[in-house]
Amino acid sequence: MKRIIIIICAGFFAMNVSAQDFAKDMTTAKTAYAAGKLEESHFALQQAMQEIDLIVGKEVLKLLPPKMDSLTINTKDDNVSANAGFVGTTIHRSYGKFTKKADLSIISNSPMVSMLNTFLNSPLLGGMAGDANTKTVKVQGYKGRLEKKPGSTEDKNDYELQIPLGSALITFTVDDCSDTEIMAMANTIPLPQIAKLIQ
Amino acid sequence: MKKFLCLVCLVAALALSNAVPAQGLLKKIKDKVVNKTIDKEVEKKTGVPSESSESGNNNSNSSSSGKPTNKGGGGLTNTEPPDVKAQMAEAETAHGAKNYSDARYSLQQALMGIEIQLGRQILKSLPPAIVSVPADTLQDKVMSTQWGWSNLSIQRVYRKDDKQLTITIGNNGLYAGVVNMYFANAGMMEANNDKQNFKQVRVKGNKAIIQYDDRKGYTLMMQMGQTSLIVWECINFANEQEVMTAANSFDIDGIKKMMGEQ
Numbered sequence: 001m002k003r004i005i006i007i008i009c010a011g012f013f014a015m016n017v018s019a020q021d022f023a024k025d026m027t028t029a030k031t032a033y034a035a036g037k038l039e040e041s042h043f044a045l046q047q048a049m050q051e052i053d054l055i056v057g058k059e060v061l062k063l064l065p066p067k068m069d070s071l072t073i074n075t076k077d078d079n080v081s082a083n084a085g086f087v088g089t090t091i092h093r094s095y096g097k098f099t100k101k102a103d104l105s106i107i108s109n110s111p112m113v114s115m116l117n118t119f120l121n122s123p124l125l126g127g128m129a130g131d132a133n134t135k136t137v138k139v140q141g142y143k144g145r146l147e148k149k150p151g152s153t154e155d156k157n158d159y160e161l162q163i164p165l166g167s168a169l170i171t172f173t174v175d176d177c178s179d180t181e182i183m184a185m186a187n188t189i190p191l192p193q194i195a196k197l198i199q
Numbered sequence: 200m201k202k203f204l205c206l207v208c209l210v211a212a213l214a215l216s217n218a219v220p221a222q223g224l225l226k227k228i229k230d231k232v233v234n235k236t237i238d239k240e241v242e243k244k245t246g247v248p249s250e251s252s253e254s255g256n257n258n259s260n261s262s263s264s265g266k267p268t269n270k271g272g273g274g275l276t277n278t279e280p281p282d283v284k285a286q287m288a289e290a291e292t293a294h295g296a297k298n299y300s301d302a303r304y305s306l307q308q309a310l311m312g313i314e315i316q317l318g319r320q321i322l323k324s325l326p327p328a329i330v331s332v333p334a335d336t337l338q339d340k341v342m343s344t345q346w347g348w349s350n351l352s353i354q355r356v357y358r359k360d361d362k363q364l365t366i367t368i369g370n371n372g373l374y375a376g377v378v379n380m381y382f383a384n385a386g387m388m389e390a391n392n393d394k395q396n397f398k399q400v401r402v403k404g405n406k407a408i409i410q411y412d413d414r415k416g417y418t419l420m421m422q423m424g425q426t427s428l429i430v431w432e433c434i435n436f437a438n439e440q441e442v443m444t445a446a447n448s449f450d451i452d453g454i455k456k457m458m459g460e461q
Contacts, residue, residue, distance in 0.1 A: 026291055029309075033283060038317045039459030041283075042310060048290070049306045056299045109303075199300060 022051040053082035053089040053109065056197055060091050060106060063193050068174075068185045071096030088167070089198075099152060101175050102185060108168035108198040137183065139163060140191045144170075146183075151176045161186055168198050281312035314343035318353040321368060321457050325355055329364055330445045332357040364445055365432040368423075368454060400443065403451045409439065417442045423451070424460025 029044035057080030066073050077094040088110025095102040133148040144163035151157045152175065159182040163170040172189070174182045290305035318341030327334055338356040357364040396411045400419070407421035416434040419442055423429055429451075433442045455461075 042313045045310050052303050
């Protein structure tokens with residue numbers, strides 16, 4: 001019980017801190033702009049944008065299921081990193097331990113990803129046009145690319161699912177599984193809600 | 200006499216051979232005129248335009264595929280850059296309502312507004328003429344992308360007759376990194392040929408590289424601080440010295456300060 005209270009308090013504190021940071025950055029941006037210090041104002045606005053990206057990342061993590069089939073969440077691996085510029089925001093969560101692991105990463109607001117998505121969406125460029133190990137799939141109405149990779153032993157396979165969403169890319173990998181297994185797991189990810197948050 | 204006869208025969212043969220296609224051409228023109236007259240008669244009697252007259256009209260308005268060609272329009276109106284204060288206020292409101300997507304969008308707009316203002320300030324600070332070549336301010340450009348601070352480009356062109364200097368001030372970590380790569384790897388650039396077309400120089404104490412190409416003229420690239428870059432493209436400049444004099448006429452420290460570089 002104590003633990004739960006501590007976790008709730010920590011979560012509330014973290015949210016409060018980022019809200020405060022946002023307000024602080026906005027005040028700095030407004031003051032600097034009024035004083036004609038454009039570069040300072042620009043920097044503060046960028047900081048504010050990073051705060052928003054972090055909040056969005058945390059909200060996305062809250063939406064993700066606590067379990068993937070029999071695989072449990074690794075809370076220590078939960079990570080959100082925000083970067084202004086080319087890299088964008090990265091949201092990461094993993095499930096399971098040792099031999100069987102599932103890994104979910106979402107890169108959002110990155111111009112590089114939007115370029116990659118154009119590539120993935122264009123059959124002529126070879127993204128969706130599959131070879132023997134790739135195929136186009138639909139998860140909750142979103143088009144994606146499923147790729148089979150060699151697993152831990154000869155008779156096992158790893159699967160990677162990539163779903164492009166505007167300037168965001170969702171990558172979901174599961175070790176030693178079948179395509180039906182990964183698709184069933186992917187269907188538990190609330191994609192429409194995530195898309196609404198990150199776009 | 201024989202020679203004369205041969206010559207006459209040759210001229211007659213040539214005339215005949217030309218007469219065959221010429222006759223064909225005459226026949227075609229005659230047919231067309233006859234057809235047009237008949238078409239006009241039919242049009243007068245029926246009141247329906249004939250096929251040939253329709254196709255004639257279409258050719259002037261559309262391409263061969265039948266799609267009309269655009270003859271002109273008003274174009275896009277020049278909109279003012281985003282209002283920074285209003286966008287900042289909107290971002291705060293959206294953040295308060297936990298509408299993070301809108302808050303982010305407003306912040307991006309505010310950033311774009313600041314970048315465009317900054318670009319205009321820098322353009323204002325540039326000299327009106329360089330090595331007696333005046334600025335063509337109609338070609339002044341400030342470009343900013345929504346990605347914030349990593350793709351701001353400011354461009355001015357100086358031009359007189361066939362002599363031109365284009366200065367581009369950019370803020371793009373990727374390009375700056377490319378220049379840095381040249382500095383880090385001297386072997387890549389200090390070509391040991393009879394004629395050196397690529398070398399390291401300094402512009403007001405800042406490291407730069409200069410390149411010469413017969414088709415493009417001189418290109419001088421200078422890294423500024425961590426992510427910014429200035430590129431001078433000089434066409435029809437007499438020599439390297441003139442390029443360096445031109446580059447040194449710019450207030451590099453002032454630009455650096457405005458871009459927030461150290």
